[in-house]
Amino acid sequence: MQIRIAGLVPESYVDGAGIRFAIFMQGCLRNCEGCHNPETHALDGGRLMNTAEIISAIKRNTLLDGITLTGGEPFLQIDSANEIARAVKNFGLNVWCYTGFIFENLPPDAAPLLRNIDVLIDGEFIESQRDLELQFRGSRNQRIIDLNKTREQNKIVLWTENGG
Ligand code: SF4
Numbered sequence: 819m820q821i822r823i824a825g826l827v828p829e830s831y832v833d834g835a836g837i838r839f840a841i842f843m844q845g846c847l848r849n850c851e852g853c854h855n856p857e858t859h860a861l862d863g864g865r866l867m868n869t870a871e872i873i874s875a876i877k878r879n880t881l882l883d884g885i886t887l888t889g890g891e892p893f894l895q896i897d898s899a900n901e902i903a904r905a906v907k908n909f910g911l912n913v914w915c916y917t918g919f920i921f922e923n924l925p926p927d928a929a930p931l932l933r934n935i936d937v938l939i940d941g942e943f944i945e946s947q948r949d950l951e952l953q954f955r956g957s958r959n960q961r962i963i964d965l966n967k968t969r970e971q972n973k974i975v976l977w978t979e980n981g982g
Contacts, residue, residue, distance in 0.1 A: 819869045821898035824858040824890055828875065829882075834914035834937065834954055835979065836883030839876045843890040843899065848918045852945035854956070858890035869898050873905045884912035884936070893917050893924060896931045903934035912936040918943075921963055921974065937977050938963045953979075 827833070827840040842855065844864030857863065876885060885906050892899045892915050903913045914937040917924070921940045924932065932938070939955050939962050947957040954962055967975035 819898050819901050820866045821869050821872065821895055821902070822861075822864050822866055823872075824855065824864040826872070826875075828879065830886065832954075833886040833888060833916075834884065837881050838884050838886045838914065839879065839882055840886045840888060841872065841899075841902065842888055843892050843895055845894045846889055846891040846918065847894075848891070848942055850918065850943040850945070852948065853943055855890065861894075864890075869901045869905075872902055876902075876906055876911070877909055882911055884914060887913065887915040887935075889916065891918055893919055893928055893931070896927055900931040900934060903931060907934050914939070917941075921961070932965065935965050938965050 822844040824842040824844045826842070830838045830840040833840040842858060844858055845861040846859045849859065876882065885902065887899050887903065906913060913935050915935045916939045919940060921938060939960055941960040944957045944959050947959050949958050952958065962977040964975045964977040
């Protein structure tokens with residue numbers, strides 16, 4: 819399956835907890851003021867890659883804790899993002915994902931990908947709520963949601979570093 823990407827960061831320390839393979843997906847329709855990655859917006863920009871190629875690069879790095887789907891908007895390429903997410907879960911890695919959608923407003927076809935995501939950072943970047951002190955998110959409106967606990971408890975549970 820093909821995936822349109824803006825870039826890959828094979829070892830990232832800033833896109834979630836631990837050492838992560840970050841996939842910057844190409845395409846976003848939001849145009850948030852102050853967006854840090856405007857080059858990821860064009861739906862026909864970036865480059866096409868095979869998901870299998872990305873999956874094998876992830877598999878080769880035994881130091882990774884997980885992967886991060888970011889962008890761009892991962893939920894514009896649900897099937898290809900899910901192919902990667904599903905594969906890496908089988909390697910025992912965790913999956914973080916950034917989205918401009920609010921969790922409660924994700925489209926219905928997001929469900930298969932959501933099931934393979936452990937942590938979701940949701941909401942648009944809002945420049946007036948930007949805060950450089952925040953860990954793993956750009957503006958205060960964004961939430962780092964622990965989706966495993968959210969599913970277990972059937973209510974939004976935020977991620978915390980120590981899992982508590
Ligand atoms: S959702 Fe993310 S990538 Fe898209 S415009 Fe907003 S900050 Fe940029």
